[in-house]
Amino acid sequence: MKKLLFLVLFISININSQTNYPKNYFSNPLNIELILNGNFGESRPSHFHSGIDFKTQFKEGLDVFSSADGYVSRISIKHGGFGKALYINHPNGYTSVYGHLKKFNKKIEDYIKRLQYNKKTYQIEHYLKKDVLKINKNEKIANSGNTGSSFGPHLHYEIRLTKNQKALNPQLFGLDIKDTRNPTISSVFLYNLDSLDNISDPIKLKIKKINDSLYQSEKVFTNGKVGFGISGFDRQDLANNKNGIYKYSTYYNNNKIIDFNFESFYFEESIKIKTLIDYKYYIKNKSRIIKLFKDKGNDLSIYLNNKSGYIDVENNSSIYKIIVSDLKGNKSIVKIPIIQNDLINDSLKKIKLFSSNKYINNKLDYNFKFENAEINIAKNTFLKDIQLNIESFKDSIKIINSEIAVFKNIKINFLNKNKRKGNYLALKDKDGNESFASANLNSKNYFYHKTKSLGTYFVKNDSIPPSIKLNNFKNNDWISNKNFIRINIMDKETDIKNYKVKINGKWTLFEYEYKRNELFYEFDSYFLNQTENLIEVFIEDLAGNKTQKNFTFFKN
Numbered sequence: 061m062k063k064l065l066f067l068v069l070f071i072s073i074n075i076n077s078q079t080n081y082p083k084n085y086f087s088n089p090l091n092i093e094l095i096l097n098g099n100f101g102e103s104r105p106s107h108f109h110s111g112i113d114f115k116t117q118f119k120e121g122l123d124v125f126s127s128a129d130g131y132v133s134r135i136s137i138k139h140g141g142f143g144k145a146l147y148i149n150h151p152n153g154y155t156s157v158y159g160h161l162k163k164f165n166k167k168i169e170d171y172i173k174r175l176q177y178n179k180k181t182y183q184i185e186h187y188l189k190k191d192v193l194k195i196n197k198n199e200k201i202a203n204s205g206n207t208g209s210s211f212g213p214h215l216h217y218e219i220r221l222t223k224n225q226k227a228l229n230p231q232l233f234g235l236d237i238k239d240t241r242n243p244t245i246s247s248v249f250l251y252n253l254d255s256l257d258n259i260s261d262p263i264k265l266k267i268k269k270i271n272d273s274l275y276q277s278e279k280v281f282t283n284g285k286v287g288f289g290i291s292g293f294d295r296q297d298l299a300n301n302k303n304g305i306y307k308y309s310t311y312y313n314n315n316k317i318i319d320f321n322f323e324s325f326y327f328e329e330s331i332k333i334k335t336l337i338d339y340k341y342y343i344k345n346k347s348r349i350i351k352l353f354k355d356k357g358n359d360l361s362i363y364l365n366n367k368s369g370y371i372d373v374e375n376n377s378s379i380y381k382i383i384v385s386d387l388k389g390n391k392s393i394v395k396i397p398i399i400q401n402d403l404i405n406d407s408l409k410k411i412k413l414f415s416s417n418k419y420i421n422n423k424l425d426y427n428f429k430f431e432n433a434e435i436n437i438a439k440n441t442f443l444k445d446i447q448l449n450i451e452s453f454k455d456s457i458k459i460i461n462s463e464i465a466v467f468k469n470i471k472i473n474f475l476n477k478n479k480r481k482g483n484y485l486a487l488k489d490k491d492g493n494e495s496f497a498s499a500n501l502n503s504k505n506y507f508y509h510k511t512k513s514l515g516t517y518f519v520k521n522d523s524i525p526p527s528i529k530l531n532n533f534k535n536n537d538w539i540s541n542k543n544f545i546r547i548n549i550m551d552k553e554t555d556i557k558n559y560k561v562k563i564n565g566k567w568t569l570f571e572y573e574y575k576r577n578e579l580f581y582e583f584d585s586y587f588l589n590q591t592e593n594l595i596e597v598f599i600e601d602l603a604g605n606k607t608q609k610n611f612t613f614f615k616n
């Protein structure tokens with residue numbers, strides 16, 4: 061009996077308490093007070109935010125320090141993503157990550173530059189062994205910046221479990237972020253389910269703020285199986301920007317229903333953000349409702365119990381309660397009184413089903429062949445069986461269902477009929493926006509493309525080559541007093557795919573900052589000055605149009 065009791069206790073502790081993360085191990089990576097620009101687990105278009113974003117006083121160049129002793133395990137430099145990023149492995153099994161950096165410290169900068177010149181590439185993904193670049197706690201490792209997919213200077217900071225790269229909420233490691241404010245609830249929604257488990261569109265409930273932590277909803281008259289959704293945000297003390305809410309718990313007549321938080325997640329499951337939010341509503345309204353119930357096939361690891369989150373309305377009147385909280389335990393509560401009303405039947409619940417011509421069994425592979433196109437849908441591309449509309453026209457192929465999210469790439473092959481130079485495969489979305497999809501041709505003259513985006517695919521032509529213009533001096537100028545070269549490159553229709561710059565015949569490390577349409581070079585020790593210097597700039601757009609320009613500058 062004692063043994064059994066112990067077992068029961070042990071299991072319940074395991075489910076209900078979070079892991080004990082070291083609280084004093086990692087120090088502030090900036091030497092300013094930490095203010096959040098974004099927090100862990102926040103919803104981004106196709107992933108959860110894997111770290112926290114610290115404000116950097118609206119500027120670039122702040123010193124960034126290693127949070128603990130360790131060694132540089134990875135250096136990643138990309139035009140998009142985290143831009144210039146540094147990964148440091150620590151002896152306690154965690155990795156800290158620093159993203160959107162402007163520049164690394166001299167030791168790291170020298171190391172990576174040698175590699176970039178060897179490989180003749182700016183973008184680099186490099187993994188390092190233990191003894192190559194050792195780092196001490198609070199050693200300056202970089203300057204903060206705005207590189208990559210960052211739209212304003214900030215530091216992206218992560219803590220991961222080294223062994224499996226699981227992303228952990230850095231705020232669980234004791235970093236001090238002042239927060240005494242309760243999360244704000246913007247809206248609450250009701251979803252009805254019919255007898256076949258089809259889900260209705262969200263029905264917005266009127267809510268009233270009673271006090272700083274309590275909201276009261278209007279009465280809900282319904283019956284059968286229902287679920288709820290919520291939208292809201294959390295603010296910390298030192299800034300007014302809206303960040304994500306940490307924890308969501310719901311209760312029905314005081315029984316816990318669904319319970320989840322953003323303590324950690326695996327990168328592989330990040331795409332499943334599309335099942336946590338009401339995806340159909342998001343596509344239509346560009347705003348997110350967090351669903352307080354699980355879709356079929358939702359196996360996200362953020363849930364703290366195994367419940368589906370749906371309730372079966374019982375008794376004449378009952379209470380559904382939503383509690384949202386932040387990491388400091390500040391809470392907001394919504395109370396929703398539910399009155400059972402048996403007069404509401406399936407037909408009144410207004411569940412509209414998408415009309416389509418294809419039924420996709422999610423356990424099967426599909427290969428659709430048309431005169432000018434081929435579509436491959438592998439099993440488990442969706443979370444469950446779905447309806448899809450696939451139609452082939454003379455010059456396009458339409459694959460639509462604006463209500464469903466795609467979790468695995470769909471393969472599309474489309475005939476490049478007139479073979480014109482500058483042809484590419486384009487996507488037109490449901491709002492009529494056209495974008496570049498692919499310019500890759502296979503041996504049978506078909507464009508091939510892998511995508512999670514549905515819409516209408518067709519062949520488009522871009523005949524205008526990209527442009528090149530000197531930015532901070534003119535051709536044949538003396539620039540002895542300048543430390544850097546800026547060149548504007550731009551493409552009207554698609555985007556820049558490749559660039560290469562040579563100075564005096566030698567490949568030179570120019571950084572491409574796509575947000576400024578700029579190639580940037582800071583004179584370094586690899587530059588061999590010969591008074592009269594020749595710059596050769598080559599660029600190519602995504603459709604294969606090329607431009608080359610030569611310039612001369614003088615320097616002593």
Ligand SMILES: [Zn+2]
Pocket residue numbers: 098109111112113215216217
């Ligand atoms: Zn970030």
